[in-house]
Amino acid sequence: MSRGDMAKPLLGHGSTEGDPGVTPASGRTIGVLGSGDFARSLAIRLVCSGFKVVVGSRNPKRKASLFPSAAEVTFQAEAVKKTDVIFVAVFREHYSTLCDLADVLAGKILVDVSNNTEINHHKESNAEYLASLFPASTVVKGFNVVSAWTLQSGARDGNKQVLICSNNQEAKRTVAEIAQVMGFTPVDMGCMSSACEIENIPLRLLPAWKIPIFLALGLFLCFFTYNLIRQVIHPFIREQKNKLYKIPIEVVNTTLPCVSYVLLSLVYLPGVLAACSQLYYGTKYRRFPDWLDQWLQHRKQIGLLSFFCAALHAVYSLCLPMRRSHRYLLIETAVKQAVEKKMNIWVEEEVWRMEIYISVGIIALGLLSLLAITSLPSIANSLNWREFSFIQSSLGFIALVVSTLHTLTYGWSRAFDENQYKFYLPPTYTLTLLVPCTVIIAKVIFSLPCIRHRLLRIRRGWEKGRYVKFVLPSATGEYSSGETSSNV
Numbered sequence: 444m445s446r447g448d449m450a451k452p453l454l455g456h457g458s459t460e461g462d463p464g465v466t467p468a469s470g471r472t473i474g475v476l477g478s479g480d481f482a483r484s485l486a487i488r489l490v491c492s493g494f495k496v497v498v499g500s501r502n503p504k505r506k507a508s509l510f511p512s513a514a515e516v517t518f519q520a521e522a523v524k525k526t527d528v529i530f531v532a533v534f535r536e537h538y539s540t541l542c543d544l545a546d547v548l549a550g551k552i553l554v555d556v557s558n559n560t561e562i563n564h565h566k567e568s569n570a571e572y573l574a575s576l577f578p579a580s581t582v583v584k585g586f587n588v589v590s591a592w593t594l595q596s597g598a599r600d601g602n603k604q605v606l607i608c609s610n611n612q613e614a615k616r617t618v619a620e621i622a623q624v625m626g627f628t629p630v631d632m633g634c635m636s637s638a639c640e641i642e643n644i645p646l647r648l649l650p651a652w653k654i655p656i657f658l659a660l661g662l663f664l665c666f667f668t669y670n671l672i673r674q675v676i677h678p679f680i681r682e683q684k685n686k687l688y689k690i691p692i693e694v695v696n697t698t699l700p701c702v703s704y705v706l707l708s709l710v711y712l713p714g715v716l717a718a719c720s721q722l723y724y725g726t727k728y729r730r731f732p733d734w735l736d737q738w739l740q741h742r743k744q745i746g747l748l749s750f751f752c753a754a755l756h757a758v759y760s761l762c763l764p765m766r767r768s769h770r771y772l773l774i775e776t777a778v779k780q781a782v783e784k785k786m787n788i789w790v791e792e793e794v795w796r797m798e799i800y801i802s803v804g805i806i807a808l809g810l811l812s813l814l815a816i817t818s819l820p821s822i823a824n825s826l827n828w829r830e831f832s833f834i835q836s837s838l839g840f841i842a843l844v845v846s847t848l849h850t851l852t853y854g855w856s857r858a859f860d861e862n863q864y865k866f867y868l869p870p871t872y873t874l875t876l877l878v879p880c881t882v883i884i885a886k887v888i889f890s891l892p893c894i895r896h897r898l899l900r901i902r903r904g905w906e907k908g909r910y911v912k913f914v915l916p917s918a919t920g921e922y923s924s925g926e927t928s929s930n931v
């Protein structure tokens with residue numbers, strides 16, 4: 444990657460540029476203690492961003508070849524003498540081996556980049572521990588949320604935020620400036636007591652995904668049980684037929700599309716509920732209940748899980764005719780027909796139904812892929828707000844409509860066929876239609892001109908209570924009723 448590309452801060456004005464009185468952050472000498480993966484990536488990145496770099500190692504001769512030639516690799520004490528800002532790229536367990544350097548480190552800024560292996564593994568955070576070992580130095584916590592890989596590949600491809608905290612404002616500002624010149628976005632997390640929280644962040648496993656994943660698993664379990672009863676248990680009890688072979692593919696491939704379809708409708712349901720609430724209260728400044736807020740914030744993950752299930756469903760569906768069981772059944776039907784001397788078994792309606800529902804299914808999956816692609820940060824960043832919300836909101840809704848067509852053409856008249864009701868249980872697809880159809884009908888109602896107009900006005904800040912106030916300032920009766928219905 445080119446130097447110029449990496450040196451450019453991603454977000455706006457580096458605070459050093461417009462300020463000629465201050466020594467520019469780049470050009471400054473930065474120290475790095477340690478010569479491991481993190482130290483090496485950090486040194487490369489610092490050099491690329493225009494800093495002078497001194498690396499302090501216990502064994503500089505052996506390690507020098509691992510670093511770019513522009514970086515100086517020397518003994519720990521030598522390196523520390525040459526700079527005021529030192530990144531400590533050493534594991535917590537080895538901090539105490541640095542104690543000999545305490546005198547040279549006095550008055551300097553130490554940046555603690557360390558991570559733990561478990562959440563809240565130690566009593567005090569690594570940064571506070573470092574500060575206790577070097578009371579004469581100033582410790583700043585930061586950079587632990589970016590990986591060695593992100594440092595090397597450039598902030599453009601990875602996480603751009605660097606969370607920083609320290610009890611010393613001046614030191615924190617210096618480190619934030621360095622982060623900015625390196626192309627990261629520094630985020631001030633306050634004083635040292637936040638270090639523990641910052642150290643826990645890289646250890647959390649998919650926090651935003653927990654609820655959506657449980658939701659998807661829950662739906663999967665429900666639909667799986669339902670389909671198992673219909674497709675395996677029912678034939679066993681009623682006709683003593685063993686249909687266990689259906690479990691790995693057929694039952695799964697009835698369950699997955701149902702989960703995908705319901706999840707997709709659950710992405711667009713909260714927007715409908717939000718609109719209902721806004722219409723009812725006549726304002727957008729009223730807080731939604733917590734559950735709705737949470738739901739709105741998890742739509743991306745729910746949508747991506749829906750896409751994942753749909754993609755699996757498509758592959759499973761392609762494999763249906765590939766199975767041996769399918770061939771046996773095909774031959775069986777052919778033999779039966781030969782015995783009965785039937786020649787023409789072509790049913791025009793069945794042919795058209797299948798051609799249409801598969802084609803429509805493919806279009807639905809194509810639309811969902813588009814949504815999934817635009818949710819990648821690098822693609823999302825290249826779209827403006829209007830383009831992104833058009834794809835997410837409008838195309839996403841169209842995907843829901845097309846999926847509904849797919850499901851309806853697949854189901855066809857089966858809902859009205861008595862033989863399809865196993866133990867009085869209706870075909871699975873009829874159950875899945877409930878939420879999506881509600882969402883679609885609600886969206887259609889909201890797009891009626893009068894309601895749409897009102898909703899748009901509310902979303903631009905108009906309020907029911909205020910409106911009365913402006914129009915009828917003299918009518919006291921109206922005025923007070925306007926006041927009570929206002930929720931602000």
Ligand SMILES: Cc1cc2nc3c(=O)[nH]c(=O)nc-3n(C[C@H](O)[C@H](O)[C@H](O)COP(=O)(O)OP(=O)(O)OC[C@H]3O[C@@H](n4cnc5c(N)ncnc54)[C@H](O)[C@@H]3O)c2cc1C
Pocket residue numbers: 707710711712713714715717718739740742743744745746747749750811812814815817818819832835836837839902
């Ligand atoms: C495969 C796939 C990928 C997806 N990827 C993403 C993604 O990357 N990012 C993403 O955001 N979504 C993603 N989604 C979810 C979904 O597409 C979007 O959330 C979409 O914008 C929802 O459209 P909507 O019309 O229902 O709601 P919106 O366009 O959000 O409109 C509903 C209305 O509700 C109100 N409202 C909405 N959210 C809030 C809120 N938080 N607080 C207050 N009011 C609010 C507003 O008044 C808004 O006008 C994805 C979905 C799928 C299927």
Ligand SMILES: NC(=O)C1=CN([C@@H]2O[C@H](COP(=O)(O)OP(=O)(O)OC[C@H]3O[C@@H](n4cnc5c(N)ncnc54)[C@H](OP(=O)(O)O)[C@@H]3O)[C@@H](O)[C@H]2O)C=CC1
Pocket residue numbers: 476477478479480481482499500501502506531532533534535537540556557558559586587588589590591592
């Ligand atoms: N790797 C990553 O992606 C990330 C790492 N970090 C943090 O960065 C720090 C370093 O990680 P990483 O570079 O991966 O680890 P490495 O094991 O690759 O490097 C650790 C370095 O510490 C130095 N060191 C100093 N004193 C000792 C000692 N007594 N015993 C052993 N080594 C010592 C060594 O350099 P020398 O022999 O030259 O003295 C060694 O190369 C850790 O605190 C880690 O949590 C944070 C975020 C991401």
Ligand code: HEM
Pocket residue numbers: 696697700701703704707753756757760761801804805806807808811846849850853870871872873875
């Ligand atoms: C390439 C894309 C797709 C193909 C080839 C495809 C194919 C199929 C097939 C063959 C079936 C019948 C399964 C069976 O015989 O048991 C089916 C059913 C179904 N599909 Fe799709 N599909 C696709 C995409 C989608 C998408 C994107 C959705 C929704 C998000 C979806 C939702 C459904 C549903 C709900 C059923 C009914 C399941 C049931 O109750 O049995 N499909 N699809």
Ligand SMILES: [Cu+2]
Pocket residue numbers: 564565
């Ligand atoms: Cu411990």
Ligand SMILES: [Fe+3]
Pocket residue numbers: 564
């Ligand atoms: Fe430990």
